[in-house]
Amino acid sequence: MNRVDLNADMGESHGPWKMGDDEALLNIITSANIACGFHAGDPDVMAKTMALAAENGVGIGAHPGFPDLQGFGRRNMKVPHDSLRNLVRYQLGAARGMAAAVGAQVRHLKLHGALANMCSADIDMARACYQGALDVDPDIIIMVLAVTKQEEAVRELGCKWVGEIFADRAYNDDGTLVDRALPGAVIHDPDIAGPRILNMVREGAIITESGKRLETSIDTICLHGDGPTAVQIAKSVRSCLIEGGIEVKKFQR
Numbered sequence: 001m002n003r004v005d006l007n008a009d010m011g012e013s014h015g016p017w018k019m020g021d022d023e024a025l026l027n028i029i030t031s032a033n034i035a036c037g038f039h040a041g042d043p044d045v046m047a048k049t050m051a052l053a054a055e056n057g058v059g060i061g062a063h064p065g066f067p068d069l070q071g072f073g074r075r076n077m078k079v080p081h082d083s084l085r086n087l088v089r090y091q092l093g094a095a096r097g098m099a100a101a102v103g104a105q106v107r108h109l110k111l112h113g114a115l116a117n118m119c120s121a122d123i124d125m126a127r128a129c130y131q132g133a134l135d136v137d138p139d140i141i142i143m144v145l146a147v148t149k150q151e152e153a154v155r156e157l158g159c160k161w162v163g164e165i166f167a168d169r170a171y172n173d174d175g176t177l178v179d180r181a182l183p184g185a186v187i188h189d190p191d192i193a194g195p196r197i198l199n200m201v202r203e204g205a206i207i208t209e210s211g212k213r214l215e216t217s218i219d220t221i222c223l224h225g226d227g228p229t230a231v232q233i234a235k236s237v238r239s240c241l242i243e244g245g246i247e248v249k250k251f252q253r
Contacts, residue, residue, distance in 0.1 A: 004201055005220035005251035006238060007031040007143070007164070008230075009063055009112065011049035012040035012072075021231055026052055028234045029223060030250040031059040033110045033143070036091035039065030039073025046098045054104040059250045061143065062133075064091035065112030073113035074180075084125065085132030092136045108162070109133045110143035111150075120148035120176050127153045134159055141253045146216040147175035147206065160253040162219035167197050167237045171208040175216075178209060188229050194236030197221055198244045219251050 010026075011034035012019040019040065026032065032053045035041030041049075053060050064087065065073035079087065092109060099106045111119055111129060119126035126149050130142050139160065144150035146163035154161040168187045170178040178185040187193050200207055201221075206214040223234040241248055 002245065003247040003249050004218060004241065005030050005059075005162070006223055006234070006248055007033055007061070007110070007220050008223045008234065009033045009035070009110075011035045011045050011063070013045050014040060014042050014069065022049055023052065024231045025223070025234055026056045026058055028231070028238050029058060030248060031061060031108065031220060033061045033063035033108075033112075034095065035112070036062055036064050036095050038067045038087070038091055039069065039071075039112050043098065046095070047102055050099050050104050051102040054102060057250075059107050060095075060099055060104055061108035061110055062092045062095035062106050063110055063112050064088050064115070064129075066115050068114075073115065076114045076118060081124065081128035084128045085135070088129045088132035089136050092133050092140070096137070106137070106140070108141040108143050110164070116145065116150070117177065119153070120145045120150050123149040123153050123156075126150045127157065130154060130157055130159065141251075143220060145175070145177075146218065147214050151216075162251050162253060163217045164220045164222055165197075165200060165206055165216075165218050166222045166224075167193050168222075168224055168233055171206050171214075173208050173210055173212045173214075175206060175208075175214050184209070187233075190229055190232040190236035193233045194240035197237050198240045198246070201241065201246055202244065 006029045008029045010022040142161040
């Protein structure tokens with residue numbers, strides 16, 4: 001592979017409470033996953049973040065999550081599949097409306113937090129969420145955690161999709177993310193994150209904590225925006241990729 005997209009979750013501030021440095025990240029990434037108000041964000045933050053993304057030529061994505069502001073969408077919830085479909089439809093509809101208001105367009109969708117993690121292990125749950133999105137926009141590009149049940153679901157649905165890996169998260173041998181509660185689950189050192197990702201992109205594979213190699217299509221790399229070294233990690237990943245001969249560019253489908 002000689003080209004890859006960089007994405008980050010953003011628009012996660014709420015009222016006077018600020019989360020992350022969206023302005024700095026928008027100078028580094030090529031795609032933005034913007035919170036839809038359920039796990040984070042609010043209408044004002046959505047509008048501002050989408051306008052900034054459009055000004056920077058960054059692709060805009062809806063980032064729906066569980067209705068869990070207090071837990072930042074990272075607590076598991078048991079939700080019937082019909083409600084999951086509506087949950088995603090509702091949040092994607094809000095994102096599309098806000099994007100249109102600032103002269104932009106939502107081109108992709110990526111699930112957030114616990115909702116994403118649960119869908120990476122449960123194909124029926126993933127299918128319900130993605131079908132909800134496709135009901136609203138049949139042409140939307142679904143961003144999935146590579147080699148998980150999320151990828152199986154989009155392959156079954158026959159929709160447009162891209163495979164994602166994480167710059168700052170450790171992997172289990174089945175392709176799922178190591179639980180955040182465990183030591184080493186989150187990578188905070190930019191000097192480790194950049195070379196690690198370049199190696200995975202060159203290999204065309206996720207390299208797990210045990211050293212196992214999971215071959216996959218790496219279309220986009222997630223750079224989290226809410227950590228203390230988030231911007232430094234993003235800069236490290238981008239510079240390592242470019243110096244390694246990999247073009248950083250918005251994904252196309």
